[in-house]
Amino acid sequence: IKALPLLQLTAESLMISSEKVAHVQLNNPLEHALLILVKSGYSAVPVLDIQYRFKGIIGKNTILNEILGLERFELERLSDITVERVMITNTPCLNKSDHFLTCLKAVMDHPFVCVVNQEGYFDGIVTRREILKQLNKYIHV
Amino acid sequence: IKALPLLQLTAESLMISSEKVAHVQLNNPLEHALLILVKSGYSAVPVLDIQYRFKGIIGKNTILNEILGLERFELERLSDITVERVMITNTPCLNKSDHFLTCLKAVMDHPFVCVVNQEGYFDGIVTRREILKQLNKYIHV
Numbered sequence: 001i002k003a004l005p006l007l008q009l010t011a012e013s014l015m016i017s018s019e020k021v022a023h024v025q026l027n028n029p030l031e032h033a034l035l036i037l038v039k040s041g042y043s044a045v046p047v048l049d050i051q052y053r054f055k056g057i058i059g060k061n062t063i064l065n066e067i068l069g070l071e072r073f074e075l076e077r078l079s080d081i082t083v084e085r086v087m088i089t090n091t092p093c094l095n096k097s098d099h100f101l102t103c104l105k106a107v108m109d110h111p112f113v114c115v116v117n118q119e120g121y122f123d124g125i126v127t128r129r130e131i132l133k134q135l136n137k138y139i140h141v
Numbered sequence: 142i143k144a145l146p147l148l149q150l151t152a153e154s155l156m157i158s159s160e161k162v163a164h165v166q167l168n169n170p171l172e173h174a175l176l177i178l179v180k181s182g183y184s185a186v187p188v189l190d191i192q193y194r195f196k197g198i199i200g201k202n203t204i205l206n207e208i209l210g211l212e213r214f215e216l217e218r219l220s221d222i223t224v225e226r227v228m229i230t231n232t233p234c235l236n237k238s239d240h241f242l243t244c245l246k247a248v249m250d251h252p253f254v255c256v257v258n259q260e261g262y263f264d265g266i267v268t269r270r271e272i273l274k275q276l277n278k279y280i281h282v
């Protein structure tokens with residue numbers, strides 16, 4: 001099974017490269033983050049610091065949960081809270097050199113996984129769609 | 142390749158059955174739909190009519206896009222608009238008897254796909270996660 005060219009694919013060849021990935025910054029207020037998410041159409045995106053190091057993931061779920069008060073969504077609080085305070089930080093990451101099976105396992109529980117290098121710099125994301133596309137290709141071989 | 146037990150799996154064996162699927166009704170106001178989405182934690186869920194027939198899909202993207210005004214998110218409009226008016230209706234559906242490859246192709250561009258019978262009744266959903274789990278199992282055989 002190690003002979004399958006599919007299994008030799010690396011995260012680097014599978015990933016959407018960082019310059020094509022929508023993201024937000026650590027210190028952005030949630031108001032800005034929510035606007036980016038709604039305009040880009042993505043449910044969640046990576047959070048980077050000022051030097052493009054990977055810090056976490058922020059999504060509409062997290063933001064809306066944060067402002068859901070007892071009676072209504074308290075939109076005014078969006079300008080008071082920063083991304084850093086509520087983002088999700090315990091998500092698995094991949095390395096550029098990780099092979100296909102590692103990537104497949106990573107997206108089992110996450111719609112996308114960030115590819116990060118040794119120093120923590122953000123390289124890109126591996127999405128479920130890309131994994132499914134490759135599997136679809138090889139399942140027909 | 143037709144011999145592979147994986148390819149013989151049907152949508153029925155892959156799907157999350159309707160009783161376990163969070164959904165909203167056609168005539169719910171967006172305010173109710175958004176609450177269901179935030180509390181369930183799902184980005185999008187099926188829309189059913191009063192007889193549990195499949196009608197469309199509603200997600201946070203659609204709702205937030207709808208109320209994004211020029212200056213702010215106009216939350217007050219959420220009680221004025223119904224799910225039916227903004228839901229997405231042109232999504233592909235599956236039939237219980239569809240085989241694995243058909244299901245795989247369906248989730249290529251959609252995180253989940255609804256399983257619907259001839260009369261339009263909602264049977265369940267096939268998710269990317271379930272497809273990936275099965276592929277992960279068989280890729281190790």
Ligand SMILES: Nc1ncnc2c1ncn2[C@@H]1O[C@@H]2COP(=O)(O)O[C@H]3[C@@H](O)[C@H](n4cnc5c(N)ncnc54)O[C@@H]3COP(=O)(O)O[C@H]2[C@H]1O
Binds near residue numbers: 125130
């Ligand atoms: N503008 C668009 N054009 C075409 N199809 C679109 C699309 N936006 C969303 N989709 C479809 O919907 C799926 C779920 O998107 P979601 O935003 O929930 O979840 C996305 C999003 O959170 C993130 N993502 C994907 N591409 C991204 C990017 N360029 N920048 C930032 N985040 C991205 O990765 C998750 C999984 O993406 P994946 O491609 O597997 O799956 C995507 C894709 O199949």
Ligand SMILES: Nc1ncnc2c1ncn2[C@@H]1O[C@@H]2COP(=O)(O)O[C@H]3[C@@H](O)[C@H](n4cnc5c(N)ncnc54)O[C@@H]3COP(=O)(O)O[C@H]2[C@H]1O
Binds near residue numbers: 163253269
């Ligand atoms: N409560 C939870 N517990 C554990 N993991 C969770 C979870 N909520 C979300 N996830 C994880 O996040 C992925 C994306 O969820 P999302 O809500 O964007 O997108 C979901 C949601 O729109 C819909 N969905 C899944 N299960 C549902 C259910 N029981 N009722 C209604 N919709 C469901 O199908 C999409 C794809 O689901 P999938 O399982 O492939 O992928 C899920 C799953 O891996």
